[in-house]
Amino acid sequence: MPLDAYLTLIIFALTVTGLIVIQGRPVAVFGATLVALIACDLVTKEQFLTSIANPGLVTLILLVLCSLALEKTRLLRVVASKIIVSSYHSTWFRLFGVTTLFSSILNNTAVVATLLSPIRNNPHHFSSKLLLPLSYASILGGTLTLIGTSTNLIVNSMYIEASGRSLSFFSFTAIGAILVVSCGVVMYFCTNMLPSIEQKKATSEGYFIDAKVTKNSELIGRSVEANGLRHLESLFLVEIVREGHLISPVSPSEVIHCSDRLIFCGEITKLLQLGQFTGLEIFAEKNGTLNSNLTEVVVRQESIIVGKTLKTTGFRALFDAAVVAIRRDGEQVSGKLGDVVIRSGDFLVLAVGKDYKTRTNINKNFLVLSGVEPESRINGWRAWLSIGGFISIIVLAAFGILDLLEGLVLLLGGLLFTHSLTTNELVRRFPVDIWLVVSSAILLSNALVNSGVVGTLGDFIGQYNDPSYVYVALIFVYIATWLMTEFVTNNAAAALMFPIGYTIALGFGVDVLPFVMTVAFAASGSFISPYGYQTNLMVFNAGNYRLNDFVKMGLPVSVVYAVVVLVCIPVFFPFK
The missing domain is CATH 3.30.70.1450 (Regulator of K+ conductance, C-terminal domain)
Known part of the structure; x- marks a missing residue:
């Protein structure tokens, strides 16, 4: 092999090693990879520019930015307030159904973040009995559609780069639906393995915020629980001041009266959540200064x-x-x-x-x-525009009426024009990490082709292109991707394993789609480790879990997940 091939292999090996050794910093590792590829002249300037402007990658970025407007609405919080009831089994099924549904069209990290507070503050069940199923349901929901998870969109970005074609919106749906049902059944029967951990009581740490209930408030005559006041993100209702008397602690069944002063404690950046409740007035808001700096x-x-x-x-x-x-x-x-x-x-x-x-x-x-800088919220017609516009674009794109990228550009323009989103919010929440990881991975794939590594690997596999080995190779790709997901991260695993799976398919002379889809599904199959998928890490800390809790429930789910994927891939995506 030429010198370029050895340099590319060394960079690839160092990238994998870096991701394993420096866990939690994939951006730094892929950033170093990108610099090394350019410094060693292993890719062209055109390939570099094409990688950062890949249509699939741009679609992923636009999807993340447009979904910020949905996070600012009450949609998920209203839904969250209806999920938890006194019956555990009813709560479990509601939580599983709502989470999988919303995770199929929204960023599953945002879905989990929204539902964390209602689950942690619920008065009926141990949160540790619900948080892990929440994370797993969000992962399974993400496998239902092309936009359900960043992993699917990353694989699609690299597939577009390699083949010039895009996966369809429903490419993942059939297998994803089977995974949701089969793994959901396993999760339900494994819930008795989850620990019953007493949630720590909310402390008085943080800022105290005083809000008055005015006479036209929608809160009056309804309980704290019914109003969703226990479902706020990082704000906790600690006291009610009523006619000079102090009510503390506040019971979920406490009915709100006119002129009550509600005293919240928590993060000041979450302050503007309170603006979603009609007739709940903060002093600064009354004086017209709340929206100032x-x-x-x-x-x-x-x-x-x-x-x-x-x-x-x-x-x-x-x-x-x-x-x-x-x-x-x-x-x-x-x-x-x-x-x-x-x-x-x-x-x-x-x-x-x-x-x-x-x-x-x-x-x-x-x-x-x-x-x-408080996290702003939107309501009224702007909220309806954000929700209706997003759903309309997704539906139109799903049925091929409108190109998803073009639709998201139009939607983002509308959100900015109506001030549903601001340029400051876009800059602050811009997913630089995803952009860098994916564009660097695409560039690394180009380097593997340029240096002849892909051709050499293809020729080697071609010597053993007995059809009976194809399925063994598919299993190898699944296990390798899954292990990398559990030990590194899902996005990095998808980005690094795609060129390997794609090259193996070319070497066997079979359709590349079975291997492409295997990489996508395997990269989303993180159930055993709390570190492989961001939603797992979120509930790991929030639920006070131990690593053993993930292993006990995640292992049977992982086994069923793997079996379903490896059995269904050749059925829905034949090798020839």
Whole structure:
């Protein structure tokens, strides 16, 4: 083999080794791979530009960005509030069905992130009995469609690069449906293996936020549970102040009254979730400053507001700012925000007005820490536009009426034009890691072809092209991809194993689709390790699981998953 071939093989081997040794940093590994390929002149400039503008990759990026608008709506949170009921079996089936359905068209990481809080805060069942099934259901749901998981779209990106054709929207559906049913049955009968771990009670750590229930509120006359106030992300309802009396802790069955002051504790960046509830008013919102820049400050010892309440200081007039939330290290803040006596060292989040920066008394009273950017929410017609537009584009693309890439470009333009998404949000949430991993993997595949490694491997396999070996090779590709998924990550496994599976198919002289689909399904088959798939890692920490919990439930699911894939692939995608 020529020198280029040896260099390419060394880079490929170092990439795999790096992914295994430096777990959790695939972006750094693939970034180094990309630089090495260009530095060694193993790919052309045209191939580099083509890899970063691959149609399948661009479609994946646009899909991630457009789905951000759906995350800002109440859709998943409303659904989440209806899932959990007193019956465990009913809850399990609802959770499994809803999760698989939404994961087939939405980013499954976003689906799991939305459902985490309702499950952790539910009053009926141990969250550890539901969180692992949640993750597994999201993985299975992702196998139903082309856009169900980034793994499928990554494989499609590389398939487009290699063959010039794209997989269809429903290429995965038949086998995916069989996987959902068969693995779902196994999961249901294995739920008794899950531990019963008492969820830690919510602490008073974080900012305290005071919101008033106004007379036109949709919350009035309904319980905390029915209103979905226990299903918020990183915000917990710790107290209710009613007619001068304090209700704490707050029961899920507590009915909300007009003029109640609801005291939440949690992450200030999740503040704007409260805007989804009609008639729930935050002080800064009432004064028209909530949508301004938020700033975090610490009260100085010499501040004139120390020892006084916010109500008596004339805070807005003094600083042209409204206090949105307060945090006091080492002690719980209680009661209405306006009645809290301010101490030196208190952390405040301020919604600032236009004259805030010109006030000369800011630095005398506060130590300014930083700006805070809350995660915004959308409702009303913008929410309907986001949900309806996304579903319409997916349906039209699924039936071949509209090209998915073109439809997503139009949708993203509409979301920006209507301010359902902002350019700042797109920049902040842009999936640079996915872009770098996939484009680097495509470039590595080009290098394998350019250097002659693919041709040499194909010639070698061609010497043993007995048809009886084809299925053995398919099993090898599945096991290799699955092992890499469990030990590295699903996206990296798909990106690295695609060129190998594709080359093996060419060497045997058979259709490449059975091997392409095997790589895609195997890369999504992460059930034993909490580190191979992001949703597994999310529930691993949230549910206080141990590695043994994943092995006990994940092993039988993995076996059934593998059997279904290896039996069904040759049926739905024949070798010839």
